[in-house]
Each structure stands twice: as structure tokens, then as C-alpha cells.
Amino acid sequence: MHRYRSHTCGELRAADVDTDVRLSGWLHNRRDLGGILFIDLRDHHGLVQLVARPGTAANEALSHLTKETVVRVDGKVMSRGADNVNPELSTGEIEIEVTEVEVLGAAEQIPFTINADDGVNEERRLEYRFLDLRRERMHRNIMLRSAVISAIRQKMVAQGFNELATPILSATSPEGARDFLVPSRLHAGKFYALPQAPQQFKQLLMIAGFDRYFQIAPCFRDEDARADRSPGEFYQLDMEMSFVEQEDVFQVIEKVMTELFEEFGNGRHVTSPFPRIPFREAMLKYGSDKPDLRAKLELVDVSAVFADSGFKAFAGKHVRALAVPDTAGQSRKFFDGLGEYAVEQGAKGLAWVRVGEGGELAGPIAKFLTEEDVKALTEALGLVPGHAVFFGAGDFDEVSKIMGAVRVEAAKRAGHFEENVFRFCWIVDFPMFEKDEETGKIEFSHNPFSMPQGGLEALNTMDPLDILAWQYDIVCNGTELSSGAIRNHEPEVMYRAFEIAGYSNEDVEREFGGMLRAFKFGAPPHGGIAPGVDRIVMLLADEPNIRETIAFPLNGNAQDLLMGAPSEVDESRLKELHLSLRKPQPAKPAAK
Numbered sequence: 001m002h003r004y005r006s007h008t009c010g011e012l013r014a015a016d017v018d019t020d021v022r023l024s025g026w027l028h029n030r031r032d033l034g035g036i037l038f039i040d041l042r043d044h045h046g047l048v049q050l051v052a053r054p055g056t057a058a059n060e061a062l063s064h065l066t067k068e069t070v071v072r073v074d075g076k077v078m079s080r081g082a083d084n085v086n087p088e089l090s091t092g093e094i095e096i097e098v099t100e101v102e103v104l105g106a107a108e109q110i111p112f113t114i115n116a117d118d119g120v121n122e123e124r125r126l127e128y129r130f131l132d133l134r135r136e137r138m139h140r141n142i143m144l145r146s147a148v149i150s151a152i153r154q155k156m157v158a159q160g161f162n163e164l165a166t167p168i169l170s171a172t173s174p175e176g177a178r179d180f181l182v183p184s185r186l187h188a189g190k191f192y193a194l195p196q197a198p199q200q201f202k203q204l205l206m207i208a209g210f211d212r213y214f215q216i217a218p219c220f221r222d223e224d225a226r227a228d229r230s231p232g233e234f235y236q237l238d239m240e241m242s243f244v245e246q247e248d249v250f251q252v253i254e255k256v257m258t259e260l261f262e263e264f265g266n267g268r269h270v271t272s273p274f275p276r277i278p279f280r281e282a283m284l285k286y287g288s289d290k291p292d293l294r295a296k297l298e299l300v301d302v303s304a305v306f307a308d309s310g311f312k313a314f315a316g317k318h319v320r321a322l323a324v325p326d327t328a329g330q331s332r333k334f335f336d337g338l339g340e341y342a343v344e345q346g347a348k349g350l351a352w353v354r355v356g357e358g359g360e361l362a363g364p365i366a367k368f369l370t371e372e373d374v375k376a377l378t379e380a381l382g383l384v385p386g387h388a389v390f391f392g393a394g395d396f397d398e399v400s401k402i403m404g405a406v407r408v409e410a411a412k413r414a415g416h417f418e419e420n421v422f423r424f425c426w427i428v429d430f431p432m433f434e435k436d437e438e439t440g441k442i443e444f445s446h447n448p449f450s451m452p453q454g455g456l457e458a459l460n461t462m463d464p465l466d467i468l469a470w471q472y473d474i475v476c477n478g479t480e481l482s483s484g485a486i487r488n489h490e491p492e493v494m495y496r497a498f499e500i501a502g503y504s505n506e507d508v509e510r511e512f513g514g515m516l517r518a519f520k521f522g523a524p525p526h527g528g529i530a531p532g533v534d535r536i537v538m539l540l541a542d543e544p545n546i547r548e549t550i551a552f553p554l555n556g557n558a559q560d561l562l563m564g565a566p567s568e569v570d571e572s573r574l575k576e577l578h579l580s581l582r583k584p585q586p587a588k589p590a591a592k
Contacts, residue, residue: 004072004104010046014093016077021096023048024072024104026134027065029115037062039098040115041073044139049086049095050075058098068114068134070105073098122547127561129552141549145537148264149216152237152533155256161214161239166201168194168218178222180232188578194220197530199449200515202240203487206526207518214239216533222558227545228479228535231558236482237536240528246470246486249527250274250426253474257531261422261476264540269421274474278429283396287320287404292478293423295411297322299403302391305376311368313351317393320403323381324414327354327388334413335363338390341409347402351391355383365391408478422539424476429453432467433500443501447471450485451527452497459496474531476539484529491519 004024012021025043032038035054039062040047050073052059058073065071075096086092112120114134125132132138153163169192172179179193195201197219205213217238225231237256241249254274261270275293282289285298302321306314327334335352342350353363361374369377381389390410392403411417432452434445442464450469452458458467470486488494494516498508509516537549547553554560574580 008045009041009043009048010090012048012077012091012094012096014079017079017094019077020074021077022072022074023096025070027062027067027069027071027107030062030067032063035059038095041071041096042134046090048089048091049080050098051078051095052098056099058101061101061103062098065103066107066109068107068110068131069103070107072102072104074100123555123561126547126553126555129562133551138548141537141541141543142551144264144541145533145549145551148260148537148540149533151260151263152216152256155259156214156237156239159212159252159255161212162210163215164205164210164213165215166195166198166205166217170195170201180220180222183577183579185577196221197236198238200512202238202528203449203489203515203526204518206240206242207489207521207523209242211242212240213528217530225554225556225558228538230534230546230550230553231556232554235533236530237533238528238530240526242524242526244486244525244527246428246472246527249484249486249529250276250472253529253531254424257424257474257476257481260536261540265422267420271421271423274424274426276426276428279427279431280429282427283400284320287400287402287407288478289427289473290475290478290480291404291425291427292408293425294418294421294477295408296416296418297324297407297411299407300381302377302380305373305380306393309373310370311365311373313365313368314391314393318396318399319391319393320399321377321381322390322392322403322407322410323383324388324390324410324416325384326386326416327414328386330388330414335388338406338410338413342390342392342402342406345402345405346398347392350406351393353389355385355387355389357385359383359385361389422476424474427473427475428471429468430471430473431465432469432471432497433464435465441502444497445469447483447485448497448501449488449494451488452493456490456493456496459493459500464500470527472529474529479535479539481535482529482531484527486525486527489519489523489525491516494519 001022004022006022009023009025023041025041028040028042028047030037030039037052037059039050039052041050052062073096075098077094078097080093080095110131111128112118112124112131114131133142157163169182172193177196179196182192182194184190184192198215198217202213215238217236218233219236220233223229223231239252241252254272258270258272277291279289282291284301287299299320299322303317303319306319307316309315339350351365353361353366356362359378361369377383377389383389390406392399392406431445432450433442435441436443447469450471453468453470454462471483472485473483474481488497495505495508534546534549538546541549543549552560552562559565
């Protein structure tokens, strides 16, 4: 028999009754019923129940061991009998009567419970992450992540893509976030940068003629944590294709995402094909460029209704309305609750009216609306009895943010929200440029390397603020999975686009010389995208926080509490790297 096990803890069944077996694993739980010990033994593959009879050496050994001790046990497979079957376990029809025990790894008293959720805080869990990962939910999430990545690779290869590696140590990047810098020992005073993304290298691979590239790529950005963003590092399905237009990229990614979410979504429906929603339409209808389409409500711009209105609170402002049907049975608590929610999002309040049986409007602001206002709102919103209408007024961005959140919350509270579904969409037609409100300067609105729609002619003849880019985002259930673009591969177009944003040719050549040089030696039209693996798994696992899908994440302050990173280094190491430190000075106490 094998030194440690003849079977795993998850594979024994009724057909194995009377078989002598050897198992190894962790003591998951222990119950003493009248001197008979029942032990749950756990390994990577599952859980099995052990039985140790009173007066046996096995009972004596197992009664004193702490939970999470690693043991090897020998024993015989016994039937539990029909009345004692545990249907929640794959091994629930059998148990192992233990004859011999060997301790393989003793465990100290554990700092939190493994076999149940004891509410321990995240900092403690991350400090003992190796224990936290023993929990069933965390183990399941990490195994889901492994299976998803394996499936992604298979699906990309099946579509003719080749997995190619790109450098980790490279030059600083213009991606927009802060780089993580690595000092050079051989080149004093110079630094490598960890890649924010393989953007330039994957484009260079297209120029080199590899046609279809992908990689499960590590990316490093020195940015703050959010629920859907891990600080420090993350992984993405990075891909690029040559001789393609926007729809070609969409077809590849839609196929991969649809198959992936159908395979691992536990029966949740995937809506396909993914709708294409222009950026400006998304902001107007949903108040967001990452709309949650599970909410079956849309915003409507009613600014024109109130442009010359006597209702001074709305006059001259951007006004968005949200009509919610079937609210006749809703109490005042429903309206007040949404008002409180809007205030939490930054609003000063939430104006509303409701439509009565005769089409009349009632509510806090109804008395301020003229007959013309009511008629115009009824036509614009398609109002019928039972509708409630919520209003937001202010500047465009502020109203979009607040009413976009209210739209989703109102849909959930009023029963217009679709559960158990993955609703994807593409956000397209992003503006190429925007104006800085403070300086009035024209700048890139998003990705400076996107191809402008209309190419060089558009750059030379159109108002920059009217130029759209061949740029797109993929969104699922209100979560942005990635941005992508058809790339600007023509040097003269690149020079002109940067000129509009205030960069000279010399600036462009200094910052992006490698890419420009490559473009001048025959670059194919190409484009790509890079959906985030961490966010994909977060959605599939139905986890609200991205750190629950990563084996060893940093905490919200970008610290590794398990390994103690970031850490100080000694003076000799700094000297070797030609570095000296300038630490922040402590604040001086205020004068009395």
C-alpha cells in the first residue's frame, strides 16, 4: 500500500464497502457521541467520515489531536446504513472505521474556524491566508479560477490563437496608472518598469507577423484597491489580432465569453448576441458606460420639458427622468427609501411624482408642474396609471452618476430586475478627445493609441470633440471586464492625433519611439482587448469582492500581510542599487 494513501477523501462510495483503505488529510471536525468519535477528514478532493470506537488506540489518538492536524489513517470502509446517509457528501453512504493513526503534521490552536464562517475580519484572514484557503468556499473559488483559465486557453487555441509571452521587465508605460519601478544594478540611476499591460509588445507581435496572439498576462499597476480591482497586480486574457475590424474582435470574444459563462455559470442564462450600445446613448439611458442591463428601466432626458418651466428647481438644468411602472401598490416607504439611497449617492434629494388612475400626477413636486409640463412628460415617458417618475437635476455628469445608480436600485426594489442571468454588452463609439473643464485644453478621453473613426481626414477636418474612436468596452452585469480598440497603426495619423492633444512630433518620438519605428516598417491593421480574469471569476463565483477569487491578494492598503510586503531592505542592498532613501518627514505639531 502507498505510504500515505490508497484513496483520496472524496472518492470512496458504497461499492468500496469492506475495502481496507489508507487516507491522509486534515482533521476537519470532531464529534464525541457517547465515547464514539466521528471525525471528518478533509483533503483537496473532498470529505469523508471516520469512526473510532471506544477503547481503541485510534480513539485515544484522535481524541487529543487539534483540528487541522494532518494525519494518515488506516481502516475499513463500512456502510452507514440507509437511515444515516448524508446526501450532502459525495462519500455520504460510507464511513471508515479507523484501526491505525499516524500524525504527519501537528497543528497549533488555529486562529479562526475553518469548518464554518465565524465572521473573522479580512485582515486576519489575509494574515493566515493559507488557513483561509482551506475553507470550502475559498478552495472552490480558487479551483474555479484554475478551471476558467484552463478553459480560456483551450477556447483561444481553438480559434487559431497562439500563446506568446511578453517581458515583465521593460520600460515605463503610458497606460495611465502609476508604474511599479525596479532599480537597475548595472545601470546606475535607471529603472525598469513592471508592465501595466503588454500593450506595446502585443502590437509589436502583430507587426512581426504573428497574426493571432493571446496570453494570460500578469499586469502591475500602483493604484488604489476597489471591490472589483485588486491593488498591485492582476491577470487578464490579453489578445490581439491582425487584419481585423471591430466586429472581428467582437466575434472572438463573444464566443469565448458565452461558452465560458455557460460552462461555469451554474445554469445562469447568457444573453447573446451582445448588444452594441454607443457611449453617449449609454450615458443618457443608463447613466453609466458600464450599464447593468439586468435592470429593465431606462433614463430619459427631459431637460427640454423644464427649459422654460416655472419650476425653478429644474429650470436651466440637465434633467433626467426615470419612469418605474407598476408602482400603484407601493407605499410611501418605497419612495422615501429611494430618496435616501439617492442622498447616499451624493444627491441633495430625489424629486418624484406618481400617476393616478385618471392620468393625473401626485407627489411632492406635482403642484409645481403646469398642464403643459404634465402633457410633455406623459408623451416623453409614455406614462400610464401606476407609473412613478423620479427626477434628477444638475450638471450632466452628476445627474448621470446619481440617476444611474437610482435606476438599478429602483429596478431591484420594484421587481424590474432580472436575476440569474449574465447580460453582456459592448459599449462602442467612445469620443477620441475631450476638453479639460479647468484649462480648456483638448486631451485624449481614453486610449491615445486607438484609431480615430475617419482616420487622418477626420483629424484634419472635424471638430476634435466630435471625433469618435474605434474603441470599445465589454461589460457584464454592470462590471467592466475590459477596454479594447482597433489600433492606430499609421505614423502620420498618430502624429496628428497627438498634435491635437498638444504633443509635438518630438514628444511622440521621445515617448513612443519603439512603436513608431515599427510602424514605419509595414504595420498591419490590428486590434484587440484584454478581459480581466479576476473579474470574470468574481462574476462566476458570485463574489462581491475580487480578493475572494485570488489565492494570495494584497489587502486594501496594498500590503501582503502573510509575507510582510512591502518590506525595508538594508543599506548594503540600497548601495548596490545606487539608491538612497528620502522618507517623508513626520508632521510638526501645531503651534499652541
